[in-house]
Amino acid sequence: MSTSKVASMRDAVAGLVRDGDTVAIEGFTHLISFAAGHEIIRQRRRDLTLARMTPDLIYDQMIAGGVARKLIFSWLGNPGVGGLGAIRRRIETGQPARLEVEEYSHFGMVGRYTAGAANLPFFPIRSYFETDLPAANPLIREIESPYGDGKVFAVPPLRPDVTIVHAQRADAAGNTQVWGLLGCQKEAAFAADRVIVVVEELVDEAVIRADPNRTIIPGLIVDAVVVEPFGAHPSYVQGAYDRDNRFYLDWDAITRDEASLDAWLRDWVYDLDGRAAYVEKLGADRVAALRPSGTAPSGVVDYGEYR
Amino acid sequence: MSEARAAAPAGATSAVFSKSEMMIVAAARELAGQHVCFVGVGLPNIAVNLAQRTVAPDLELVYEAGVFGARPARLPLSIGDPTIVTGATAAVSMYELFSFYLQGGLVDVGFLGAAQIDRFGNINTTVIGPYDQPKVRLPGSGGACEIAINARQVFVIMRQSTRSFVERIDFRTSPGNLGGAEQAERIRREGGWLGRGPSVVITDLGIWHFGDDGEMRLDSLHPGATVDEIRATIGWEPRIAPSLATTPAPTAEELRLIRDELDPGGAYTQ
Numbered sequence: 247m248s249t250s251k252v253a254s255m256r257d258a259v260a261g262l263v264r265d266g267d268t269v270a271i272e273g274f275t276h277l278i279s280f281a282a283g284h285e286i287i288r289q290r291r292r293d294l295t296l297a298r299m300t301p302d303l304i305y306d307q308m309i310a311g312g313v314a315r316k317l318i319f320s321w322l323g324n325p326g327v328g329g330l331g332a333i334r335r336r337i338e339t340g341q342p343a344r345l346e347v348e349e350y351s352h353f354g355m356v357g358r359y360t361a362g363a364a365n366l367p368f369f370p371i372r373s374y375f376e377t378d379l380p381a382a383n384p385l386i387r388e389i390e391s392p393y394g395d396g397k398v399f400a401v402p403p404l405r406p407d408v409t410i411v412h413a414q415r416a417d418a419a420g421n422t423q424v425w426g427l428l429g430c431q432k433e434a435a436f437a438a439d440r441v442i443v444v445v446e447e448l449v450d451e452a453v454i455r456a457d458p459n460r461t462i463i464p465g466l467i468v469d470a471v472v473v474e475p476f477g478a479h480p481s482y483v484q485g486a487y488d489r490d491n492r493f494y495l496d497w498d499a500i501t502r503d504e505a506s507l508d509a510w511l512r513d514w515v516y517d518l519d520g521r522a523a524y525v526e527k528l529g530a531d532r533v534a535a536l537r538p539s540g541t542a543p544s545g546v547v548d549y550g551e552y553r
Numbered sequence: 554m555s556e557a558r559a560a561a562p563a564g565a566t567s568a569v570f571s572k573s574e575m576m577i578v579a580a581a582r583e584l585a586g587q588h589v590c591f592v593g594v595g596l597p598n599i600a601v602n603l604a605q606r607t608v609a610p611d612l613e614l615v616y617e618a619g620v621f622g623a624r625p626a627r628l629p630l631s632i633g634d635p636t637i638v639t640g641a642t643a644a645v646s647m648y649e650l651f652s653f654y655l656q657g658g659l660v661d662v663g664f665l666g667a668a669q670i671d672r673f674g675n676i677n678t679t680v681i682g683p684y685d686q687p688k689v690r691l692p693g694s695g696g697a698c699e700i701a702i703n704a705r706q707v708f709v710i711m712r713q714s715t716r717s718f719v720e721r722i723d724f725r726t727s728p729g730n731l732g733g734a735e736q737a738e739r740i741r742r743e744g745g746w747l748g749r750g751p752s753v754v755i756t757d758l759g760i761w762h763f764g765d766d767g768e769m770r771l772d773s774l775h776p777g778a779t780v781d782e783i784r785a786t787i788g789w790e791p792r793i794a795p796s797l798a799t800t801p802a803p804t805a806e807e808l809r810l811i812r813d814e815l816d817p818g819g820a821y822t823q
Contacts, residue, residue: 274633275631275633275634276618321692323692326595326631337687337690349694350694351698351699352696353651356648372702372745373698375702375740376731376740377698379698382724425644426635426638428646429618433648482635489630489634491630542640
């Protein structure tokens with residue numbers, strides 16, 4: 247019998263995200279916890295190092311909100327649309343303060359979380375050969391195989407102070423299940439000191455135990471469970487709602503200048519007290535339009551009973 | 554995003570098509586005989602789906618987001634669209650995708666785009682200007698540098714301009730044929746790379762393949778394009794095949810598939 251870790255987003259962020267922390271909000275296109283990012287902006291955290299393979303709109307918003315001094319990433323952009331204005335301005339012009347960057351490739355970032363999760367001193371990959379990336383980031387280092395069969399590149403472990411992931415469902419102890427794109431959430435969660443799981447739905451422990459193969463994060467490593475339906479918008483949740491591509495297109499104009507970004511943050515973050523207000527402001531029509539056009543249930547498997 | 558449609562030469566099966574449609578069709582035809590393809594968003598995405606319906610019916614689509622054997626029911630708007638998961642053969646973690654599928658040598662063709670490319674197919678998608686104080690900060694590698702090294706071959710799709718086809722790239726994000734074929738082959742062999750590097754560059758004007766010396770050579774001009782246009786949109790003296798071909802115009806069936814099934818809104822092709 248475990249005690250409940252269910253918390254409000256406000257309490258989870260207040261208790262687990264501290265100034266100066268390294269924070270990873272992971273989720274590759276799918277399951278990005280915008281709700282947590284907005285709460286971190288609202289609580290005015292400062293000097294964070296933000297880690298994420300694809301900073302996406304959420305880190306553009308957080309960096310516009312002034313929470314970060316450094317970014318660790320592998321692909322910087324608004325996928326298929328354009329750039330991230332707040333981040334680009336801080337890199338290109340250094341205004342209002344230059345953003346420190348530490349840059350890898352996708353596999354490099356995945357390898358970093360894997361090493362962090364597995365308590366390894368580095369992770370070896372066959373990448374970076376004959377590129378300028380190791381010169382741009384001296385933490386990417388060429389090493390000789392100890393077995394005398396050539397060279398590979400090493401990336402160092404990444405151990406976030408806090409990893410935040412969004413998921414379809416968890417029980418009150420934080421046992422978390424995901425389907426659809428899995429990204430690197432499992433690795434990022436196991437690598438972290440503290441873990442916040444944000445879910446569409448809180449379920450009974452029996453639901454988790456009925457399908458153990460679908461559990462990617464055990465409650466063992468989870469510190470807080472936040473129930474926040476639609477908390478991944480404008481990203482998506484497989485089976486629950488679609489990616490709001492219109493928002494990603496609209497962001498291109500919003501992020502072009504600081505005034506429009508500030509106005510957006512005021513209207514959609516600072517003036518709202520949480521995700522429920524955000525969903526209400528989005529409006530029922532917009533939410534309804536993002537529901538899947540039909541169902542595609544998985545087949546049922548039988549794990550068998552063994553007494 | 555509007556784009557003039559070029560008149561097709563006499564005898565072609567369809568009257569008009571856009572430059573993007575020509576690029577998609579040319580890329581799809583290059584996929585004949587290929588089995589496993591690592592897909593990018595935008596034009597490559599339409600090209601591989603077209604190839605699956607025409608020259609390569611057994612093509613397996615791999616998305617870096619962690620999907621093998623995708624059967625997208627609509628054109629995926631992002632690299633991680635939910636439609637690539639529903640009905641796929643496998644949805645895997647990115648660790649598995651990059652470790653076992655890509656680095657394990659199972660990917661035949663990887664598609665890359667580029668902000669800058671040089672004559673040997675080396676690619677920059679990181680910065681214009683110096684790294685520490687860039688004039689333009691670009692997206693960076695993503696999976697590109699490991700695709701360039703581990704996919705068996707690389708297809709590049711990009712538009713030609715003097716800003717993108719340059720004598721010297723500002724940053725090498727993804728290795729091509731380095732300083733030439735001899736050097737590239739030695740380094741690939743010594744480094745145990747599985748990839749053979751870039752094999753084709755498809756632009757809005759023509760199709761380039763890589764010669765024995767590792768430099769790209771214009772093998773085919775798209776209908777309506779001229780060698781003068783090629784020279785005006787490239788930062789070095791280009792190598793042009795003596796038997797320069799004209800790319801066959803898109804067929805009526807290829808255009809029907811693109812317009813009716815793959816990109817009915819014309820988001821990428823018009």
